[in-house]
Amino acid sequence: MDSYDSFYRKNKDRVFSYLLRLTGDYHRSFDFMQESFTRYFSRYRCKNNNCALLYTIARNAALDSIRKRREETII
Known part of the structure; x- marks a missing residue:
């Protein structure tokens, strides 16, 4: 679990x-x-x-949300 904790602390600000x-x-x-x-x-x-x-997961999470909001405004 320490490796996950250090990975999170190292990358959270950049992500x-x-x-x-x-x-x-x-x-x-x-x-x-x-x-x-x-x-x-x-x-x-x-x-x-x-x-x-x-970073790929982060980008996809943001893009999924943007797409979802667009679909909601169209309907």
Whole structure:
């Protein structure tokens, strides 16, 4: 569990700033960051921590939300 804890502490600020640039919304970016780490840790429990995969998950979480909001406004 220490490796996950250190992986989180090492990457949380960078993933958050990436999502903030992507969305422009502080609170949504924080939610997406937490969701990204949750998805990463629950689905990909591997020994080597993959930052590229984490960023992909973060981007997809943000884009899924954007798509969902667009669909709701169209209907």
